[in-house]
Amino acid sequence: MDPTTGTLRFATAGSVDDGKSTLVGRLLHDSKSVLSDQLAAVEAASLLRGQESPDLALLTDGLRAEREQGITIDVAYRYFATARRRFILADTPGHVQYTRNMVTGASTADLALVLVDARHGIVEQTRRHLAVAALLRIPQVTLVVNKMDLVGCSEEVFADITAAFAECATALGVPRVTAVPVSALDGDNVVRPSDRMDWYAGPTVLEHLETVPSATDPRTQPARLPVQYVIRPKTAEHPDYRGYAGRISSGLLRVGDPVGVLPSGRTSVIEAIDTPQGPAQAAWAPQSVTVRLADDIDIARGDLLAPAAAAPPTTRRLRATVCHLTEQPLRAGRHLLLRHATRTVRAVVEEIGSRLDLEDLTERPGAELLGVNDIGRIVVRTAEPIALDGYAELRGTGSFLLIDPDDGSTLTAGMADAPRTAARAEGT
Structure with a gap:
């Protein structure tokens, strides 16, 4: 089983206007993964806007509200293939209020493409998305420094942003980062190498996607x-x-x-x-x-x-890192449902231990609640035992959702600590 030939699931992330949709559109267009009628529709819509060249972001901004506002709201999934590999792409929103959508799109990804605008560098939403990628244990993180044409294709600007991003990645426990300088609008280093950045000797975005391992060998x-x-x-x-x-x-x-x-x-x-x-x-x-x-x-x-020889332990008390997804705050003492794999049990939030400060990437203890898009540490007790793995070891059976028992809405996405930690918490 060659891990570089299997289907690669990857997600894009980044702040508003960093150019995610344009990058994805350029990737699809230049890899010849766009049907002729789709391209014709994009060209017609671009002409109505007074644009001479096709606005490739329209290939992924599918909702009417997205096109009108010029932002990505929902996760747009795209399927395409090259001669070397098949891809499942999740183009996720950049706006802070849609961070929960990014969690959804990235939860099954093998790789995260985190975009940064070369003019602005690392911003809070960049750190937030990198933190989510780290929490979800996405195996590969790739930094794409976009709009390099607007900073004169400066090698120094690229090096500074890469160093700052690597520092954040190290603080969050992301082991390796690959960085690529691009101009998604012009196509530099997306599918074809750039003549304007001859100082860069690494792969293009597509070359990188075609060669990274897709998943762990089962x-x-x-x-x-x-x-x-x-x-x-x-x-x-x-x-x-x-x-x-x-x-x-x-x-x-x-x-x-x-x-x-x-x-x-x-x-x-x-x-x-x-x-x-x-x-x-x-x-x-x-x-x-x-x-x-x-x-x-x-x-x-x-x-x-x-x-039988490698079964996970069962527990009624678990510690986890969570991302809260709704406007209703999560407080200690709240009764809800916990869904783990195919099992749903009654549960209560025993403790909110800390909240992640995205400015300096440190945990702030003593948090009273978690608000929408907050990332924090909690302790949950369940009414019935669940067979739980640590998320770092097995993403599928180390993750869970907290659900509102009244209307069935998803409140929080959780990544469980290793079982031995949970066992110690129970005093076993």
Whole structure:
């Protein structure tokens, strides 16, 4: 399995007017991933605005309100491919009030492209988006310094911004950053190298995207199968069929593997794996499968199948870093629902430990609440046990949502600490 040939999921992020939509439009246009009728529509809309050349941002600013206001509001997903690789792109909003949309778009990304306007350098929203990328454990972060043509394609300006960004990245625990100087409007270093920045010897944006690893090899991770549905057809052909259907969130499952059922802790052996293509001897993330076990065990939606020797611990008390997504503040003592994989349980916020100050990237203890787009540390207690991984190890089963029990709206996105930390918090 070559990690540089699989589909790459990546997200764009950055402050308002940093040129995200233009960069994405240029990437699609210059890689010949735009249909002729789409390009014709963009050219016609640009002429109505009095623009002689196509406004490539219109390729991604799809909502009417986005086109009228000149800002990205919702996450725009685009699918395209080159001769080397397929891509799933999430163009996320830059405005602070839409940071929650960025969390949504980046939550499954293998790479984050963080844009910075060369004229303005690092601003608060840059730090906020970098903090979100760090919290979501996005494996690759790429700095794109845009609008280099407006600073004379200065190598010194690029070096200063790269150094400041690297300092923020180090403070947030981002291990590596790749930086590319571009002019998205003119196409410099997006798909083709720039003659105006001959001092830059690195890859173009597209060359970088084509060569970075896409995801962790599932063979190196412990398997996790959150059960979505129990299948019991009760037909003459299959009178005793009992299968547990779901999407494998990580790892590899094989027929004959001993597995544990959580949170009950009972164990069995995988007897068969059924896929849409028929029976299989093995399946891996992110395939959707139905697993049959050798023993008749009481299993329901929300349970988790995992290797018996590498199962996550269960807990009723967890510590996590969260990003609050709604105007309703999050306060200690609030009762809500916690959704983890396919399991939903009642929960209460025991403590709000701290809030991240985006000016100096330090945690401020003693926070009374978390407001919209705030990032902080909390402790949650659940009414029932959940089988929890640390988010740093497994994103799929280390993440959770806090939900309003009255209207079902999502309040907060959470990234759990390692299980041993949670266990110590319970005094176990």
